Amino acid sequence: MANAVENKAHHVVVIGGGFGGLYAAKALSRNNNVNVTLIDKRNFHLFQPLLYQVATGTLSPADISSPLRSVLNHSQNTKVLMGEVVDVDTKEQKVILQNEAITYDSLIVATGVSHFYFGNEHWEKVAPGLKTVEDALEMRRKIFLAFEAAEKETDPEKRRAWLTFVVVGGGPTGVELAGAIAELAYTTLKKDFRNIDTSEAQILLLEGMDRILPPYAPELSAKAETSLTKLGVTVQTKTLVTNIADDIVTMRQGDSVEQLPAKTILWAAGVKASPMGKILAERTGAQLDRAGRVIVESDLSVAGHPNIYVVGDLANFSHQTGKPLPGVAPVAMQAGNYVATLIQQKLKGNGSVPFRYLDRGSLAVIGRNAAVVDLGFVKFSGILAWLTWVFVHIYFLIEYDNKLIVMLQWGWNYWTRNRGARLITGESLLTVNGEERISDRFASVNNKTTVNV
Amino acid sequence: MANAVENKAHHVVVIGGGFGGLYAAKALSRNNNVNVTLIDKRNFHLFQPLLYQVATGTLSPADISSPLRSVLNHSQNTKVLMGEVVDVDTKEQKVILQNEAITYDSLIVATGVSHFYFGNEHWEKVAPGLKTVEDALEMRRKIFLAFEAAEKETDPEKRRAWLTFVVVGGGPTGVELAGAIAELAYTTLKKDFRNIDTSEAQILLLEGMDRILPPYAPELSAKAETSLTKLGVTVQTKTLVTNIADDIVTMRQGDSVEQLPAKTILWAAGVKASPMGKILAERTGAQLDRAGRVIVESDLSVAGHPNIYVVGDLANFSHQTGKPLPGVAPVAMQAGNYVATLIQQKLKGNGSVPFRYLDRGSLAVIGRNAAVVDLGFVKFSGILAWLTWVFVHIYFLIEYDNKLIVMLQWGWNYWTRNRGARLITGESLLTVNGEERISDRFASVNNKTTVNV
The missing domain is CATH 3.50.50.60 (FAD/NAD(P)-binding domain)
Incomplete structure (x- = not known):
C-alpha cells in the first residue's frame, strides 16, 4: 500500500x-x-x-x-x-x-425506514406493514389464518369478509403482495379446502395515485394492471383509505365513499425514517x-x-x-x-466528487411469468421480464452467501405450483382478531405468554 | 369395493x-x-x-x-x-x-407429549425443551445470542458462563443437540468473532443413567460417547440436575455436588403426556x-x-x-x-389381531460423518452409519412433500461447513435473561408488545 x-x-x-x-x-x-x-x-x-x-x-x-x-x-x-x-x-x-x-x-x-400510517398509527395492529422478518411472519399468519377461518365460518357474509384481502399501496411491494395472494387463492390452495372455494376470494389493490407503480413509465403501469387483473386482482387507483376499523376498510375514490368488510388488510403504502x-x-x-x-x-x-x-x-x-x-x-x-x-x-488527501446514482432500471414482479422491466432505453413485460427479475434477484442474493437453495426452491414451486412455507406460527394460533380465543382450561405445561420467532 | x-x-x-x-x-x-x-x-x-x-x-x-x-x-x-x-x-x-x-x-x-421437568416446571423458562417450531426457534435464539453476548462481555468469568452450554438428557435429542452445538462452536463460528475464541466454548451433556443413549446397545452408547468427546463435548453420565437458578446448574454425580455457571441450558430429559x-x-x-x-x-x-x-x-x-x-x-x-x-x-365385520411393533432399528446422529445405527442383527457407527441416517431421514421426509431442498441444503452445508439459518429473531432481541433490556427511549413506531413467528 x-x-x-x-x-x-x-x-x-x-x-x-x-x-x-x-x-x-x-x-x-x-x-x-x-x-x-x-x-x-x-x-x-x-x-x-x-x-x-x-x-x-x-x-x-x-x-x-x-x-x-x-x-x-x-x-x-x-x-x-x-x-x-x-x-x-x-x-x-x-x-x-x-x-x-x-x-x-x-x-x-x-x-x-419503517412503515408510516400517515397519522393513523393505530391501523398498524390490523394492517401490518412489511419491513422485518417478524412483519413477514405476521402477514403470513394473517393470510393463511384467514383461509382457515373462512373454512370454518358458516355465515356467508362473514365468510366473504375472511376471503377479502386488501393491499393498501400500489408500489412494487403492494403489487408483488397482491399478485402472490391471488396465485395462492386461485391456484395453490384450490384443492386444499372442503367448505370454501378459495377462488371466490377477492383481492383488492388500492393506490392513491392515478396508476399503480407510479415511478415507472405509464405503459408499464398499464401492463402491470392488466397482468394483475388477469390474475384476479381488482386494482383500484385514485383511491384513498380514510378509515380502518372493526374489519371494515373505508375508502374514497373521488366523491364516492365505499365501505368494504375485510379481515385481512396489508399495508404497503407509506414509509417513515x-x-x-x-x-x-x-x-x-x-x-x-x-x-x-x-x-x-x-x-x-x-x-x-x-x-x-x-x-x-x-x-x-x-x-x-x-x-x-x-x-x-x-x-x-x-x-x-x-x-x-x-x-x-x-x-489519501484527495477531494470528493458528488454522489451520482446510476439508475440501471426498475423491476417489479406480478406473478408466475409476469413482471415489468424498465431499463430506461427499453421497457418490456411478460415472461422475458419475469426471467430478468429472477436472474437479477438470484444474482444479488448469491453475492455474499450462496443462496442457490432459493433458485431450487423457486424452480420446484414453479413446476409444482405448491408452496411449502405456509406455516401458521407464533402465539395465539387460533386467535383471529380476538374472535376465537381458546380457553386455557386444558393448558399444557409449555404454554407461554410470549413466543419468539 | x-x-x-x-x-x-x-x-x-x-x-x-x-x-x-x-x-x-x-x-x-x-x-x-x-x-x-x-x-x-x-x-x-x-x-x-x-x-x-x-x-x-x-x-x-x-x-x-x-x-x-x-x-x-x-x-x-x-x-x-x-x-x-x-x-x-x-x-x-x-x-x-x-x-x-x-x-x-x-x-x-x-x-x-410435551416436555416434563419432574416437578420443576419453573425450569422451563431458563431451560427450554424441544417439541414445537417455537421451541426450536427459542433454542436457536438462546444459542446464537450466547455467542453474541460473550463477544461483548469483558469479565472473563461471565464470558465463560456465556460460552458454557449444558444439554440435560442423553437420549437421541440431547446427543444430537450437543453434537450440533459443538460443531457450531468449533467449526462453523470459528472465524466469525473478534473478541472471543469460540473454540473455548464448553459443551456438557448430562445423563442420569450410566451411559448415553440408554435404550441402545451398550457398545453403541460407548461409540457415541467417543464420537462426542472427539467433537469436544464433555459427557457426564450418572449425573442428575438438582437445581437450575441464577444461571447456575447444580448437579449431583454420586456423592459429589457441582455448581456450574452456564447461561445456556437446554432440556432434553423428560416428557409428559x-x-x-x-x-x-x-x-x-x-x-x-x-x-x-x-x-x-x-x-x-x-x-x-x-x-x-x-x-x-x-x-x-x-x-x-x-x-x-x-x-x-x-x-x-x-x-x-x-x-x-x-x-x-x-x-367388514372382521375381528382384530393385536398391534405388534416391528422394530427396524434405531439411529442417532452425532455430527458430520458420525452416527450410530442399531438394526438389531447388526450394529455400526461412523460414516456408514451417518449415511444411513441421512438416507432414512430424507426418505421419510420426502414421503408426503418433496423435501429435496433439505438434501441440497445438507449437501451445501456439508461442503461449506456453514449454516445459513442462524437468525436471532423474535421480540427482545437484545434481551438475554433480562440483562440487557434496551430502553424504548427511541422506540420506533413499529414496536410491538408481542411478536409472532
Whole structure:
C-alpha cells in the first residue's frame, strides 16, 4: 500500500447492516488503513426485496437472510457488533449504545425506514406493514389464518369478509403482495379446502395515485394492471383509505365513499425514517424532510459534519434530479460504495466528487411469468421480464452467501405450483382478531405468554 | 369395493397431525366407506426428528414441515380442521372444540407429549425443551445470542458462563443437540468473532443413567460417547440436575455436588403426556401411567371403549415387551397404520389381531460423518452409519412433500461447513435473561408488545 499504515487506523463505524451499510463495510474490508465496526440490532442482513415471498409462504426467512458475521468473517479489519445505537455524541465522536460507547473517526448511518400510517398509527395492529422478518411472519399468519377461518365460518357474509384481502399501496411491494395472494387463492390452495372455494376470494389493490407503480413509465403501469387483473386482482387507483376499523376498510375514490368488510388488510403504502434520523437532527442540526429522512449534502454527508454520512432509505438526496432518490436497494448499495471510496480518498488527501446514482432500471414482479422491466432505453413485460427479475434477484442474493437453495426452491414451486412455507406460527394460533380465543382450561405445561420467532 | 357404500359413511375423527395421526388419516384416505376429519392446532405436520437442526441453525422450520391440507388434498373423503379439542363426550360420541362439536364413529387420539421437568416446571423458562417450531426457534435464539453476548462481555468469568452450554438428557435429542452445538462452536463460528475464541466454548451433556443413549446397545452408547468427546463435548453420565437458578446448574454425580455457571441450558430429559390424556382418563376411566400416557389395550383402544384409540407418544402400549414402546416416530407410524386397518376390518365385520411393533432399528446422529445405527442383527457407527441416517431421514421426509431442498441444503452445508439459518429473531432481541433490556427511549413506531413467528 502506498501510504504507511498509521499507528492508529482510521475507525469507520457503520450503523445498520442493510444494503447501504453492508456494501459500505464490504468496500472498506480490504483497506488496512481503516478499521470498521458494523453495528446492527439483528445478527443478519435481510434481502428485503424478497420479503413478500416469506409473507406469502414461498420462502423461509433464512432463505433471504445472511448472518452478518458470516458475510464479513474474512475481513480482518472489521468487527460486527450486535446492538442498538441510542444516541450519537458528535463532539466526542462517539456512538452511544446501551452499555457502551464507541469512538468513530467517520460515521455511516444506514438505519433505513419503517412503515408510516400517515397519522393513523393505530391501523398498524390490523394492517401490518412489511419491513422485518417478524412483519413477514405476521402477514403470513394473517393470510393463511384467514383461509382457515373462512373454512370454518358458516355465515356467508362473514365468510366473504375472511376471503377479502386488501393491499393498501400500489408500489412494487403492494403489487408483488397482491399478485402472490391471488396465485395462492386461485391456484395453490384450490384443492386444499372442503367448505370454501378459495377462488371466490377477492383481492383488492388500492393506490392513491392515478396508476399503480407510479415511478415507472405509464405503459408499464398499464401492463402491470392488466397482468394483475388477469390474475384476479381488482386494482383500484385514485383511491384513498380514510378509515380502518372493526374489519371494515373505508375508502374514497373521488366523491364516492365505499365501505368494504375485510379481515385481512396489508399495508404497503407509506414509509417513515427510523429513529436515528431524529437523533442525527438533534445532534447535528441536520434538516429532515416530511418523512423524517435526513437531507444530505452532495457527498452524502450531513451539513457541517463532513465525517458523518447517511446512506440508503434514511437519506434524502435531491442533488441529482431535484427530487429525492427512490428508497430502493440499488441506491443504497451505490451510496454505500460511494461513501467507502470517499473516506479512503479523503485519507489519501484527495477531494470528493458528488454522489451520482446510476439508475440501471426498475423491476417489479406480478406473478408466475409476469413482471415489468424498465431499463430506461427499453421497457418490456411478460415472461422475458419475469426471467430478468429472477436472474437479477438470484444474482444479488448469491453475492455474499450462496443462496442457490432459493433458485431450487423457486424452480420446484414453479413446476409444482405448491408452496411449502405456509406455516401458521407464533402465539395465539387460533386467535383471529380476538374472535376465537381458546380457553386455557386444558393448558399444557409449555404454554407461554410470549413466543419468539 | 366389496361392501356397498353406506348411506352415511363411518366417520373417523383423528386428533393430532403428527406421525400417528397423519399416517392413520393417510391409510384411510382411499376408503369411500369412511369419512375422515383430521383436527390439529397447527396447519402443518412437523418432522420432529429434525427439529434439533432448526434449533442449531441448519434448517428452517418450513424445511421440516408440510402443510396438512397439502398432504391430504387428494383425499376426497378427508377434511382437515384447524382447531383445538377441549373435551370429548363419549356418550354422544362427540369431540368438543371451542366453537363446535363433531360427531365421531371412531376416534383416534394422537396428541403426543410435551416436555416434563419432574416437578420443576419453573425450569422451563431458563431451560427450554424441544417439541414445537417455537421451541426450536427459542433454542436457536438462546444459542446464537450466547455467542453474541460473550463477544461483548469483558469479565472473563461471565464470558465463560456465556460460552458454557449444558444439554440435560442423553437420549437421541440431547446427543444430537450437543453434537450440533459443538460443531457450531468449533467449526462453523470459528472465524466469525473478534473478541472471543469460540473454540473455548464448553459443551456438557448430562445423563442420569450410566451411559448415553440408554435404550441402545451398550457398545453403541460407548461409540457415541467417543464420537462426542472427539467433537469436544464433555459427557457426564450418572449425573442428575438438582437445581437450575441464577444461571447456575447444580448437579449431583454420586456423592459429589457441582455448581456450574452456564447461561445456556437446554432440556432434553423428560416428557409428559399432552392434556388429552387427562381428558380421556376423566371421560373413559382409562388408566394413565406416571407420565400421564394412556394405558391402551392390545388393539390400541381404550379399555371399555373399543371405538376410541390412542396412537403415538400419548399411548402406553406394554403388551408386546412388558415395557411401554418407545416414543419414536416409527412406533407412531405403525400404530396409525394399524388402527386405520383395524377400523376398516371391523367395518367388514372382521375381528382384530393385536398391534405388534416391528422394530427396524434405531439411529442417532452425532455430527458430520458420525452416527450410530442399531438394526438389531447388526450394529455400526461412523460414516456408514451417518449415511444411513441421512438416507432414512430424507426418505421419510420426502414421503408426503418433496423435501429435496433439505438434501441440497445438507449437501451445501456439508461442503461449506456453514449454516445459513442462524437468525436471532423474535421480540427482545437484545434481551438475554433480562440483562440487557434496551430502553424504548427511541422506540420506533413499529414496536410491538408481542411478536409472532
